Amino acid sequence: MESDNTPIKKTNYIFITGGVLSSLGKGITSSSLGLLLKQRGYSVTIMKLDPYINVDPGTMNPFQHGEVYVTDDGAETDLDLGHYERFIDQSLTKRNNTTTGQIYFSVIQKERRGHYLGKTVQVIPHITDEIKAQIKTFDGQFDFVLIEIGGTVGDIESLPFLEASRQILLKERHNALSIHLTYVPYIKSSGELKTKPTQHSVKMLMEFGIMPDILVCRTENKISKDERSKIALFCNVDEESVIEGIDVDHTIYEVPLQYAKSHFDEIVLNKLNMPLNTLELKTWEKFVHKIKFPKNSVTIGLVGKYTKYRDSYKSILEAFIHAGSINDTEVKVEMVDAENITKDNAHEFLSELDGILVGPGFGSRGIEGKINAIKYVRENGIPFFGICLGMQCAVIEFSRNIMGLTDAHSSEFDKESANCVIDLMEEQKKIKNKGGTMRLGAYPCTVLEGTKAFKAYGQKDISERHRHRYELNNEYRDRLVENGMTLSGLSPDGKLVEIIELKDHPWFVGVQFHPELKSRAVYGTPLFINFVKAVLQFHNNKEKY
Numbered sequence: 001m002e003s004d005n006t007p008i009k010k011t012n013y014i015f016i017t018g019g020v021l022s023s024l025g026k027g028i029t030s031s032s033l034g035l036l037l038k039q040r041g042y043s044v045t046i047m048k049l050d051p052y053i054n055v056d057p058g059t060m061n062p063f064q065h066g067e068v069y070v071t072d073d074g075a076e077t078d079l080d081l082g083h084y085e086r087f088i089d090q091s092l093t094k095r096n097n098t099t100t101g102q103i104y105f106s107v108i109q110k111e112r113r114g115h116y117l118g119k120t121v122q123v124i125p126h127i128t129d130e131i132k133a134q135i136k137t138f139d140g141q142f143d144f145v146l147i148e149i150g151g152t153v154g155d156i157e158s159l160p161f162l163e164a165s166r167q168i169l170l171k172e173r174h175n176a177l178s179i180h181l182t183y184v185p186y187i188k189s190s191g192e193l194k195t196k197p198t199q200h201s202v203k204m205l206m207e208f209g210i211m212p213d214i215l216v217c218r219t220e221n222k223i224s225k226d227e228r229s230k231i232a233l234f235c236n237v238d239e240e241s242v243i244e245g246i247d248v249d250h251t252i253y254e255v256p257l258q259y260a261k262s263h264f265d266e267i268v269l270n271k272l273n274m275p276l277n278t279l280e281l282k283t284w285e286k287f288v289h290k291i292k293f294p295k296n297s298v299t300i301g302l303v304g305k306y307t308k309y310r311d312s313y314k315s316i317l318e319a320f321i322h323a324g325s326i327n328d329t330e331v332k333v334e335m336v337d338a339e340n341i342t343k344d345n346a347h348e349f350l351s352e353l354d355g356i357l358v359g360p361g362f363g364s365r366g367i368e369g370k371i372n373a374i375k376y377v378r379e380n381g382i383p384f385f386g387i388c389l390g391m392q393c394a395v396i397e398f399s400r401n402i403m404g405l406t407d408a409h410s411s412e413f414d415k416e417s418a419n420c421v422i423d424l425m426e427e428q429k430k431i432k433n434k435g436g437t438m439r440l441g442a443y444p445c446t447v448l449e450g451t452k453a454f455k456a457y458g459q460k461d462i463s464e465r466h467r468h469r470y471e472l473n474n475e476y477r478d479r480l481v482e483n484g485m486t487l488s489g490l491s492p493d494g495k496l497v498e499i500i501e502l503k504d505h506p507w508f509v510g511v512q513f514h515p516e517l518k519s520r521a522v523y524g525t526p527l528f529i530n531f532v533k534a535v536l537q538f539h540n541n542k543e544k545y
């Protein structure tokens with residue numbers, strides 16, 4: 001954030017909408033444009049406007065919505081914020097994600113306070129004014145605010161967001177732009193790219209009073225000059241503003257390089273009368289090169305219960321890509337459904353893997369399978385990384401199989417157990433509401449010197465993001481330590497255990513927090529980098545025999 005005496009900037013607003021289909025990669029497009037502008041020396045932030053009525057995605061099932069991304073300031077947000085942070089290497093805040101639920105919540109609260117006394121409260125102007133106020137929250141602080149509007153143009157839910165952006169686009173003609181992302185399908189039988197869906201989508205946007213300045217056309221094949229002219233003519237944009245968004249083969253991190261080749265950022269800057277400045281992409285290019293041409297390859301099993309929907313573990317998968325590139329290693333992630341793992345068949349699922357990660361989660365399904373998997377990797381010296389619920393399962397496994405507390409459990413799953421080694425945090429006991437009430441956001445942690453965690457971080461004072469209600473039960477701390485577990489990270493007041501590890505094992509680390517949420521492209525995050533390093537070593541040792 002800027003200091004008080006920084007001159008107020010002229011902020012440019014760039015709205016990004018999507019048409020034809022969902023899942024076209026609006027998030028990656030917004031992130032890539034953000035990166036390109038940043039690499040030209042501009043300050044940038046990115047917002048997501050989500051049309052659903054939930055106040056935030058925190059109460060949604062991961063199968064519905066994918067991962068819930070948590071910011072430093074403890075907001076539970078859309079997973080696109082993860083892409084934004086990873087690409088532009090900037091921590092975002094709760095102000096970067098707004099939902100219809102939040103907008104209405106705030107308007108209704110104001111109405112109750114008497115803010116609109118005498119008036120009929122309506123979608124236009126009251127809801128749209130509230131949306132505009134949210135969009136303007138960063139005014140004067142950044143050169144560019146990119147606003148991604150969730151959903152597809154034409155959805156009933158997103159209409160107020162489109163209307164608010166129309167008003168800003170009209171009023172601030174010189175510092176606001178509309179970018180529309182569409183799909184240009186390739187029809188095999190005729191060997192042609194089809195532009196009609198794009199024409200229809202733009203037509204629909206125009207019905208709402210928004211004329212796109214730039215079209216980004218997602219396509220599998222190159223768009224020819226003729227096709228580009230046709231799109232330009234029918235969609236009322238100039239030819240150079242038809243940007244080809246061709247599928248990339250290897251990695252989403254290649255997208256900004258593709259867009260740079262299409263002069264996407266230059267066109268944006270020209271339209272907003274902003275100087276081009278030089279574009280610095282060397283570090284990014286090197287990062288992408290390392291992903292595309294790795295020297296080694298390992299396979300890590302991700303044991304969890306949301307394995308059928310990879311977006312549920314989005315940040316973990318991305319953190320592996322970052323950590324892999326730093327270790328010159330391709331990390332293949334194999335999803336292992338925890339529910340299938342028993343004591344007897346764990347070998348079948350896990351013996352070929354170079355490492356396993358037991359992921360975060362809620363609810364009891366798959367818990368025993370996770371515990372079985374952890375027993376197997378602990379006994380067989382396979383590198384292990386437990387995140388949040390994964391760490392809690394490691395403590396349960398250790399308590400049951402090393403300390404002989406056969407009924408050890410978490411009170412989340414078995415309140416009757418006499419040995420709840422994982423228990424509800426004190427402050428959680430009085431909470432009744434479900435939304436936004438977990439221990440959320442960044443908290444400091446003190447790392448014990450001489451541990452694997454310390455080796456990874458290289459320092460004592462760290463800060464990581466959290467999202468949980470349960471925690472290692474302090475009554476069992478001494479016994480866990482006596483039996484060989486190291487409590488390698490504690491909250492600064494010593495009250496909460498944040499990291500556990502085992503000594504006589506190549507790499508066995510569990511964390512109560514979510515390090516994956518702070519993993520950035522190019523830089524990665526310490527524990528993932530060291531885990532992949534240990535996994536690679538384990539893999540190479542196997543090869544020798």
Ligand code: GLN
Pocket residue numbers: 359360361362363387388389390412467468469470471
């Ligand atoms: N369900 C566990 C808790 O609330 C773990 C949460 C998680 O894995 N993010 O503490």
